[in-house]
Amino acid sequence: MGIILDMLTTAAILFTVATGLMIILGVMKLINFAHGAFLMVGGYTAYVVTQLGWNPWLAIPCAAIIGLLLGMVVEQIIVRPLYSRPLDAILATWGLGIILGQVVTIVFGREVQFVETPIRGAVEFLGQSYSIYRLLLLGAGAAIGAALTALLYFTRFGLNARAVIMNEELARGLGIDSTRVRLLTFGLGAGLASMAGAMITPLISVDPTMGLPWLVNSFMLVLVSGVSIPGLMIASLMLGGAQVVVSTYISPILGGLTIVVLAAVILRIWPRGLAND
Amino acid sequence: MNTKQLLRQIPIAGVMGLIAALAPAQAEEPIKIGVPVGLSGANSVVAPSVVQSTELAVAEINAAGGVLGRELEVVVADDGSGAQGAQKAFQSLVYQQEVDVLISMETSAARNAGLPIVNRAGVPYIYTSFYEGRSCSPWMYVNAWVPEQQVAPVVDHFTGEEGAETFFLIGSDYAFGRGMLEFTRQYIEEKGGEVLGEEYLPMGGTDWTAIISKVKSAGPDALVTSTAGGAPNVTLTKQLRAAGVEIPYGNLAVDEGTARNMGEDAAGIYISASYITKIDSPENRRFMQAMEDHFGDEAKTPNELSVPQYEAVYLYKEAAEQAGTTEAQAIIDALADVSYDGPRGTIRMDKQRHATLTMYLAQVQPDGGIELIRSFQNVDPGEQCPNL
């Protein structure tokens, strides 16, 4: 039972962290290598919020807003000129990640910061003592998935975004302001990343390089997912689950490499991941 | 060393050489102490405190008339906390700055990268960071702890006062993590305890989920961890607490300052160190006061890494005075004999280039404070460099 909960909660955390990257890739066909840096921005927002003595729960909405604003600024300065050069966009956003990381280092220092945890300890769940916060993240992951689906399918923005995904030229011909869609999408993606960063601070440490392992894992998951919300859920369950299984039964060291290696193999066999026909 | 200095030196060096050759030395040249340290990279968090304690020691010694009538001068070089940077730093210090001695706290990778340069050039080198042990060079002395010294207090306390019989060990997969836990396992088994599991995560790995579940299902009496510093250590502690693991927990990789910052999550953790700020001795009180007087608000909290650095400068002074020269081989010979009464007590590096130390077992309190549980006098470093 414990291992099932580990698998589910690991998958939920991976899903939560990867959604921001996926939204941007889905709509903008662009890989945002600053994803890890946005995650870090969320972590530091949580740090500042708790340093100000505010309620730790406030860190999550604050991080989302700061990520959104930051994303929208960055989109206009760095990302917009690179729409037609997707591989260059990877590099430019990686450079952006370096910049954000160094600015944070200069302001806060390189050391690990400590963020107050909103809730700690374990509860009895299905006859098992289990971390409350991880269980909450399980719910949060599901909620984010549902909210994003609703956003894409029941709002004007979602309709426009889906039109841009399918055929950007046609969408523009129909009067959809695709530049605006891209602006909002990048903001949304950055906001989600930043929010995820704040959400996982109770489990991880806040430091200038905290985003890197998450970036690599998210990148792999999103590609395996075939860029869809249910796909990402399945990919997180599959690869996150595999990581837990390998860590538990074989070796945690191999477990740490599971997602990267498995994703490379899966994508070799099914280049479009779970979106294969 | 900063850029300005460097730029100034390039054109001036030639002129200086000329002057030195023509005129007899007016005043004695200062004795140069090279300090390669990780101003950037992983060690950048503790490096400032190490630089400060070096500066304090040098200032004190110079105020009291210097060494052999000469002033001491500190030359700091960034080693980037890694091998590549360390090489550059050591080369710059040894060959460009021509320092008389190297005194530094560094990562093992940086130390290993620097040692070949030290050996080739024959410069005395005092290493002031705790490490996994058994690094030997005819030119190196170590005044910080090795696993033999750090592990015993934690395990002894757990098997004694806490009555623990079964242990679980968790670490990061790198030289220090493996080295510490392998020694811990041996020591536990010698003491009749049982190790239920020994698990590692890749260096830098921060998702401890599966390992924590293993801990919970194994149900040990106590936990000993030795991870990489920074993120891996912090995440492990947080995730253990989030998972509700409340057994006695000895963390071999956490220092007093970090533990204090971690707040509630760190409460209850046992740490074992050769220095804690709570040491109640006149030397430590004087040292803490001197730090405050010298640096004021800028003073970094003294710690397990900065204090050995401070003491090492004094050990060098003693050695130079005993040898009556700064000549390298004479210093190396003298370093084995001299001792210094510092904040950590009397330090003498006479055990195969390592030092017998007093170790302190402390526990982090819910308010972030540290409570001294027990001290262990004269803990021997064991067989470190039998060939030297």
Place this chain on the structure above:
Amino acid sequence: MTDDATVLPAAKADTTAGRSRNDLHYLARCILVAVGVLAIAPFVLDFYAMNILVRALLLGVLALTVDMLWGYTGILTFGQSAFFGIGAYACALMFTHFGFGHGFAVLALVLGILAAVAVGLLVGWLAFYHGASPLYASIVTLALPIVLTQVVYSGGTFTGSSSGLSGFPTYYWSLTTWLWTAGGLLIVVTSLAWLFVRSDMGRILVAIRENETRCAYLGIPVSRIKILLMAAMGGLGAVAGFGYASFSNVVAPELTGFLLGTELLIWVALGGRGTVVGPVFGAILIDVSSSYLSGSMPFVWKLFIGVAFVLVIVSLPQGLTPVVTRFWRRVSGRKPQAAPPPRLTAAPPRHAVDDGRTPLSVREVHRNFGSLQVLQGIDFQVGRGELVSLVGPNGAGKTTLIRCLADGLERTGGDIVVHGNDLARRAPARCVALGIGRKFQKANVFATLTVAECLQVARYSLDPMSPWTRASELRLPASALRIVEETGLKDSLSVEARHLSHGLKQALELAMVLSLEPSIVLLDEPTAGLTRTERERIGAILTSLVREEGLSILLVEHDLDFVRQISSRVIVLHQGRLVLDGSVEEVVDSELVREIYAGTHYRGEEAEAS
């Protein structure tokens, strides 16, 4: 996802330069200057600077391999550090555990290169297969250093884990010797790379970067070339790593890591990708200045590098080298000398094979996308000297059918036989070997290559290409030559393809396809967007090709008048089925075709029609 390295003007300067005496003189002068600088350096530099420079020179070699892969061929690699690490660890492990001496050194170097080449082949095999997305190569090269670093960490005392290995016996040569060794290696490697990228083979790399699909359909074994390049650059990276370890006497996991891999990209981007010397200087200058500055201002320095990197990627994608070159030209008043284009000559005539076997026969071909049947039960033949037009409304499956004929992996079922040979599951490049040439609907040429170079690239499978020199003569079959001459391409041989008019681009692509000397030519709307005169000229050429050289042509066309003018037979596709196959008169005037085009035809009537 297609990378738009296509619009990089980076290749501009060198694409126009042919191999000439001038070129070699220029190279010789550069080498002379470099050797001179290297000879003087030990007498000017201090000990510290020398040490740093030796390392930077070796990293320069590594940066060069990244430029070959990324700058020239368009493979965005994060993993060159892994090969560097393999070479470095080969050296350290050998000297630490097995012994030291000339024999051991050579053995370690050879083993290091072999290991790196093997890993390079494995990575290449994983990353480069027909249809792989360019992103996948980035994924594999990202995974490689992550896995390798962990292997080093887990290696315990054998690899030294996190502490690395150091203090092993090595060559304690004087710094001057090391500087000359490393500098010599860099000069040799850079010169060879410079010659290579300017050679005919080097143009192939650029062609792959610009348009991989077009390359595959020109019969260029793209995957094999990329795999071999990856392995070769891996081996070279290992040589640099070996030098690094034996000089510095230290290896550590960071040498194999992903972060060094990304740093390399930064150096190459700042220096100027696709310029050979730019990345080398980028690596040397940034590494050396980091050594001097990162100690005094570690965070600000890295911030500065980050900002510079983003600025260059966004607004100066070709890096700083072209800026410097332009400035130098203005100062020195020297103009880039475009080498004259190669002389056009006629390839010996080689008429389409008349082996009595049907050039193209298609049986029961179908193609499904999921549950959607795009083609069902297609059956037809194209004989020698026939020009068959394929007509039908949008979405009838015409382009899909063309694709099935040119790529054996495309169809879901059915047989395609070309001159008696089963097409089987051949990838496009191997279909070309059977005699199939395909022209795309949208003009598909190599944007930054000149017209002459585009045509040269198309001759890859017929005329051997030198990896060192530039051919002075371009051999084209009569048909291609005729297009080049009649359309006026002849006067634009030194013009980059992207500057051509739409009509000329179409003509160029057709000429490229004909340069393959195919026996079956597949043309997808070759006249779309052309003027009336252009269209008639193409039509005349096509009909004469069929008549005089016995070519078989299958042509997708919308313009029924044009079809009527040139076709010998017409096939009608509708909703994925072949509904009519007959002479021009039978088809064009049939009721069915009129209905299909008027949109009044329904599925139910198909049975009657077929």
